Amino acid sequence: MKDGMYTIGEFASLLGVSKAVIYKWEKEGKINKAKRVKRGKTMYRYYTAEDIRDLRVDMNIQTPLTKRRKQLFLNFKGGTGKSVISANYGYRLAQHGFKILMVDLDPQGHLTKCLGCNPEDFSKTLYDVIINKVPIQSVIISSKLTTLDIIPANLGLSPIELSLTSLHAREFKLKRVLTDIEDSYDIIVLDAPPNIGLLNLNAILSVNDLLVPVLADFLSYDGLKILFETLRDIEDEFEYVLDNIYIFLNRYNESMNISTRSRDAIRKNYADFVCDTMIRQNTTLSDATALGMSIFEYAPNSRAAIDINKLVNEILDI
Numbered sequence: 022m023k024d025g026m027y028t029i030g031e032f033a034s035l036l037g038v039s040k041a042v043i044y045k046w047e048k049e050g051k052i053n054k055a056k057r058v059k060r061g062k063t064m065y066r067y068y069t070a071e072d073i074r075d076l077r078v079d080m081n082i083q084t085p086l087t088k089r090r091k092q093l094f095l096n097f098k099g100g101t102g103k104s105v106i107s108a109n110y111g112y113r114l115a116q117h118g119f120k121i122l123m124v125d126l127d128p129q130g131h132l133t134k135c136l137g138c139n140p141e142d143f144s145k146t147l148y149d150v151i152i153n154k155v156p157i158q159s160v161i162i163s164s165k166l167t168t169l170d171i172i173p174a175n176l177g178l179s180p181i182e183l184s185l186t187s188l189h190a191r192e193f194k195l196k197r198v199l200t201d202i203e204d205s206y207d208i209i210v211l212d213a214p215p216n217i218g219l220l221n222l223n224a225i226l227s228v229n230d231l232l233v234p235v236l237a238d239f240l241s242y243d244g245l246k247i248l249f250e251t252l253r254d255i256e257d258e259f260e261y262v263l264d265n266i267y268i269f270l271n272r273y274n275e276s277m278n279i280s281t282r283s284r285d286a287i288r289k290n291y292a293d294f295v296c297d298t299m300i301r302q303n304t305t306l307s308d309a310t311a312l313g314m315s316i317f318e319y320a321p322n323s324r325a326a327i328d329i330n331k332l333v334n335e336i337l338d339i
């Protein structure tokens with residue numbers, strides 16, 4: 022079936038129940054009946070990601086994720102799509118009914134904007150939580166999706182690099198404050214700032230997985246080398262091992278020679294880490310962002326929506 026539309030069988034397996042249970046619930050009026058679409062002479066019945074969310078919330082169905090996860094979108098280079106892709110990735114997961122917290126770690130507040138919020142509206146940030154010991158709950162805001170919460174960022178977060186420097190156990194501050202709330206979420210998605218600083222080190226040491234968007238050009242390829250060397254140093258120094266590193270190509274353009282050549286080079290040299298999914302170049306993504314909307318609201322049939330949906334499915338195996 023088309024992306025974003027689920028057959029009754031797919032719907033059932035996403036919810037972790039059998040098809041028979043779905044039919045029973047439909048009959049008993051516990052859930053909405055599947056929508057219908059006609060293709061040629063055949064009528065198909067389907068559900069959507071929003072139906073999955075509503076059902077999980079209404080019927081209090083536990084998610085089938087085997088393990089709660091914290092995932093950081095990281096690349097020390099700017100402009101690779103960390104903010105835009107992470108916003109849409111988290112939004113999609115929330116549409117699927119997973120309870121999601123999105124954390125903006127960049128004082129520029131790009132993730133905050135991508136999620137439709139104005140960074141300047143918030144008087145407190147993670148700075149107040151980490152440095153002034155304000156409870157983390159007080160900087161969490163709700164979104165229009167019941168399953169999506171956000172910790173926004175703005176310039177108030179920028180002095181954190183300096184303030185962290187003089188603290189004891191300064192590398193583990195973020196990890197510690199997240200422990201207060203992490204049991205309330207299935208997945209915490211963090212968007213990193215584009216530098217190698219103490220806040221990013223805190224972020225890396227807080228998470229299970231890294232998601233690394235790379236552009237299909239040769240500068241980005243060099244950037245990956247620096248990233249992996251840095252990660253190796255961090256793992257040695259802090260005796261810490263990440264569960265997974267997922268590299269994915271972003272702004273991919275098949276008609277460009279440079280795109281296909283760097284794709285091949287990355288696949289060859291980072292074979293253990295590269296996702297099959299590539300996010301194609303698609304201006305609809307910037308259009309949606311400019312309006313503070315997710316691609317799944319703005320253009321659910323666009324290439325960007327299809328690709329990001331695929332990335333979600335590949336990484337979380339759903």
Ligand SMILES: Nc1ncnc2c1ncn2[C@@H]1O[C@H](COP(=O)(O)OP(=O)(O)O)[C@@H](O)[C@H]1O
Pocket residue numbers: 098099100101102103104105106131215271272273300301302303304305306307310325
């Ligand atoms: N697949 C894509 N197609 C088109 N534009 C994209 C794509 N991915 C990202 N962009 C655009 O690239 C710019 C940089 O993305 P951003 O997420 O801000 O990068 P980062 O957070 O890594 O600095 C933004 O203007 C964004 O809209």
Ligand SMILES: [Mg+2]
Pocket residue numbers: 103104105127131132213214
């Ligand atoms: Mg960014």
